[in-house]
Structures are given as C-alpha cells and as structure tokens.
Amino acid sequence: MKNILVPTDFSETAKHAAIYAMEVAKQVNAEKVILYNTYQTMVTVGADPLIPAVDTVSIENLEQGSKTGLENLKFVLLAYQSPHVTIETISEFNFLTDGIKGVCEKMNIDLIIMGITGGDAIEENLFGSNTINVAKHVHVPVIIVPKHAPIKPIEKVLFLSDFQQVVETTPAKPILNILDATHAALYVMNIDKDNSHFTADTPHQSLMLHNLLHQYDPEYHFVDSDNFMEATNTFVHQHKIDLLITIPKRRSFFDTIFKRSHTKMMAFHSNVPLMVVHD
Numbered sequence: 259m260k261n262i263l264v265p266t267d268f269s270e271t272a273k274h275a276a277i278y279a280m281e282v283a284k285q286v287n288a289e290k291v292i293l294y295n296t297y298q299t300m301v302t303v304g305a306d307p308l309i310p311a312v313d314t315v316s317i318e319n320l321e322q323g324s325k326t327g328l329e330n331l332k333f334v335l336l337a338y339q340s341p342h343v344t345i346e347t348i349s350e351f352n353f354l355t356d357g358i359k360g361v362c363e364k365m366n367i368d369l370i371i372m373g374i375t376g377g378d379a380i381e382e383n384l385f386g387s388n389t390i391n392v393a394k395h396v397h398v399p400v401i402i403v404p405k406h407a408p409i410k411p412i413e414k415v416l417f418l419s420d421f422q423q424v425v426e427t428t429p430a431k432p433i434l435n436i437l438d439a440t441h442a443a444l445y446v447m448n449i450d451k452d453n454s455h456f457t458a459d460t461p462h463q464s465l466m467l468h469n470l471l472h473q474y475d476p477e478y479h480f481v482d483s484d485n486f487m488e489a490t491n492t493f494v495h496q497h498k499i500d501l502l503i504t505i506p507k508r509r510s511f512f513d514t515i516f517k518r519s520h521t522k523m524m525a526f527h528s529n530v531p532l533m534v535v536h537d
Contacts, residue, residue: 259287260288260366261292261367262288262290262292263292263294263361263369263398264291264294264371265296265354265388265392266293266294266295266328266331267388271373273334274409276334277409278403278407279371279403282371284340284343285412286436288343288369289343291346292361293332293348294357294361295327295328295350296352296353298320298353325347329347332347355392355395358396368398369398369399369400370392370401372388372400372401374389374403389402393506397536399533401534404530404532406529411500412440412501414442414499415444415499416445416446416447416497416501417433417471418449421464424464424466424470425466428470432535433471433535436501436503436533442501444474444476445476445478445479445493445499446478447480447490447493449490450480450481481493490502494529494530499530500531503535504534
C-alpha cells in the first residue's frame, strides 16, 4: 500500500481521520499520504427566491481557502509523520466523488481514509453523507473512521461474512493486502437468527471462504442475533477489534430509502473504523 488518499472538509472529524491515516501509513509502510479537498461555487440569494442572486463567492477565494486549509492540516500532521511517508496536497474545483475517482486513477491510490459523524434517521436514510457516497461509488477500498475511533495500530481485524457466493463476491486482493500489511489477527463472523439464512450450500461456501483466508489462521464465530449492529459492537468490544471489514452486496433492496443496509448502519454507528471493499 504505497498511496493513501485522505479527503477532508477541515472539520474536526476529518482531522481525526487524517491523524488516523498517518498511523495507518506508518504501519503499512506507505510512501504518500495525499490530502484532498474539493470546492464549488457558492451563491447567496435574498429571502425572495425570485430575486436574482446578489452575491457569488469567487472561485479565487474558494481556491485560496482550500489551499490554505490543506497547508494548515499538513502542518498539524507533521507531528505524526514517519520518515518514510511524504504528505502531499491536492485542491481542485470539482464534486467530491468525481474528483476522488479521478485522483485514484491518476495517482494509483491503494486506500482511501475518511471520517464520518453519526447522523439522525433522516440524514442516514434519505441523504446519507459524502463518505457513504464515496464508499458506494469509488471502488478503491475505503476506511471510514468514526469521530471517536482510537488512534492505534491495526492488530485485530474482523471480517463480516454472510457465507453467500463467497468466490463471486469476496474481493480477496484488498482484504489480503491489508492483512499482509498490518500482520493483524483475523476474525471471521457470521450473524444470523435461528439459522434463517442457512442453506444446503452454506457449508460449501464457508469452506470456500476458508480456502481464501486459511494462511491467516482465521478464528470463526457464529452469532445468533437479529440485531446486527448490537451483535457486531458487542463482539468488537469483547475482542478489542481494531478494524471491521465489510462487503456491500449490490442488492437494490438495500438502495431504497425505506431500509438501511448493514454497511450504512455500521458506517454511522460503528465504534471502530470500517473498511468497505467492493465485490
């Protein structure tokens, strides 16, 4: 993992994620941490929406503010910098997700690290967040860092699996990359209630997953629960997990605003960083 991209909006949550990224960069022997900020034009209007815009913030001011914010953040991160890691900054006029896609292609980004703050039901179900949008549409692995996640090395990783279509839907490379880079202990957990998702194919699928991960000597856990988040957070607390890994399955059912996916729920309410990898 040579290049880590850290999108930021200069909030305290984003700053915390950037500091976490420096810790990860040190652990995985990354070469670059790239701080990234996008800006767009802002228009101020009067109380009457029929009245034309009265003021437009200039592109030059937005650009200067973006560059200054990045330099200030870079200065803060120097205290966490390892000798082998360089810090670069990119500021550009763009939409966040589109900009990140472009940077990932141009700079061979291996990992994206972003912050997130838990929102209310409307925010989570209807609007989501920039971080969720990036994790959903950018296929580079994304580590989502909660506001109060501890800054420490990744020593224990929990991979959440439903044991369905393992070979077809498990992106082995990014998972193996993070395990190789961190040398973390691996736990695999399946959450089900009364074996409601157990099929005749489940034993075969679990064997396929073990074949993918056997060199890391994973420890398997099967939890009977109908509360996915509670079961996950309990396990994380009891086993002192440092990183969750999840694969968002592409089911249109999860994309509706009427029911939240497990991945989105974890992103907003996980107690530890969550790594999203796509199948």
